Amino acid sequence: MSNVVNDEPILTLIGKPSRVYTTGDMLTEDFVPNRVNIELSESGEIVRVWMG
Template identity: 75%
Template sequence: MTLTKPQDLSTEAIATLIGKNARVYTTGDMLTQDFVPNRVNIELSDTREIVRVWLG
């Protein structure tokens, strides 16, 4: 699927889609240092493109 414009990615929408606890943030945002093994972290660029997806 090709997107013509960035989509509105909210933590609630992502968590609903993947069925897991999710944290969505933009590159450069301050994050807590806690480790949550089943949390999906999704890093977005300033243009709302996915840069990285990781657990913890």
């Protein structure tokens, strides 16, 4: 089950390119070296932050 994520507060802080998603969401496998990826739990807590 995928949640709709309000990523505006996060994008305001880190800018673009970025990707905010919930654990279990399908992701593309493209590599963007300067993209910040932020994985959220079902409750909206940050689980992982990574580049690429």
